Amino acid sequence: MAAAADTAPRVVEDCRGVLQVLSDGTVLRHPPPAMDVPIDPSVEWKDVVYDAALGLGLRMYKPSAASSGGGGKNKKLPVVVIFHGGGFCINSYAAPHFHAACTRLAAGVDALVLSADYRLAPEHRLPAAIDDAAAALLWLRGQFSSSSGDPWLSELADPSRVFVAGESAGGVLTHHLNVRFSGGELLHPLRIRGFVPMMPFFTGVEPTPSELACPDDAFLNRDMSDRYMRLCLPPGATADHPFLNPFGPGALVLDGVAMMPTLVVVAGDDILRDRNVEFVRRMVEMGKPVEFVEFPGQGHAFFSLCVWSESVDELIRVFKQFMDKACQLQG
Structure with a gap:
């Protein structure tokens, strides 16, 4: 025995x-453990399927006061496509904390928000999630190219004002979509105006000061970060794999990539803080339209974990400001 x-x-x-x-x-x-996170009561939502073969769906959010679409183009709402975090291994759009955060975002930036799921590791290692995120954008493009598109989109959405965002692992997806669809031709009639990676889960073999200083009791610590990395990357890959390290060996050279305006959200007490800031620094050196906003004292994934905090109030305000600026600059 x-x-x-x-x-x-x-x-x-x-x-x-x-x-x-x-x-x-x-x-x-x-x-997952049961959670009761208050949502914004001014927002409606519904679930749709964007890839029936893979069983992948997304949750659509709209402010309850949204126009019915009869007031002309100026009544249309911008669209924000957003991807959840979880190290590419856990969570979904239905996770209570991320659901609540999406209701806050939809109300705060006055937009249709589409929160998309993707296949999870280790059953489906990267690049599966990257391909799924791209498929979600292509599905959205198809909604505006078809006479049978979802009524929330056909009646309320402005395809010329689309933004892509993501938290943690979702932030990595945001970066890859920025690279994959640079120039925008593949997504016509969608017009992507900007990208907002929030605390993107970038990794690397050489530890950074914020990684070395990260306490063991942090929500995302070195042990958990390494575990996610092992499970989501191809077997045997290191933390320098280009799926997670945009500047690692074998990564695509980005000098000639026409990336769209990007706002990187950085948490001051995040294990990923230094990697996020270094990403911005190197992108700016290449002449990319990338900027960042840092939230001192905040930990990893505070957007969805601290939904009703003053920091998230400010994050949503900055997010809306970025959207308005991107639309004004690009005409």
């Missing part, structure tokens, strides 16, 4: 108790 117990599969990777990988390769997913 003891010998049998010794050979029984054991947990070798654990992501917040929600995802466990056993020694025999079995992947176990458990329901």
Whole structure:
């Protein structure tokens, strides 16, 4: 009996108790802990499917006071496509904290918000999530090219004012979409005006000062960051893989890529703080229209974890300011 117990599969990777990988390769997913996060009552939402073959959906949010679409183009709303975090391994658009954050965003920037799911690792390692994020944008393009598009989009959305955002892992997706669709021709009639990666989950082999100083009890610490990295990248890949390190060996040279205006949201007490700031510095050196806003004292993923905080109030204000500026500058 003891010998049998010794050979029984054991947990070798654990992501917040929600995802466990056993020694025999079995992947176990458990329901997340129950959460009760207040939502903005002025926002309506509904779920739609954007890839039936893969079973992928998105949740659409609209301010309740949105125009019915009969007032002309000036009544149309901008669109924000957003991707959740979770190290590419856990969470979904339906996670209560991210759901609440999306209601706040839709109300605060007065936009239609589309929160899209993507396939998760380790069952589907990168680049699966990147491809799914691209498919969500292509689905959105198709909605405006079809006479049978979703009525929320056909009646309320302005395809010439589209923004893409994401938190943590979603921030990485935001960057890859900026690169993949640079120039915008592939997405016509959509017009992407800007990208907002929030605390993007960039990694690298050489540790940064903010990584070395990160306390063990941080929401995202070095151990959890390494675990997500191991599970989401191709087997055997290092933290310098270009899926997570935009400047790592083998990464696409970005000098000639016509990237769109980008606002990087940085948390001052985040393990990723230095990588996010370094990303902005290097992009600016290449002449890219990239800027950042830092929130001192905030930890990783504060957008969705501290939904009703003053910092999120300010983040939404800056987000809206960025949207308005991007539309004005580009005409």
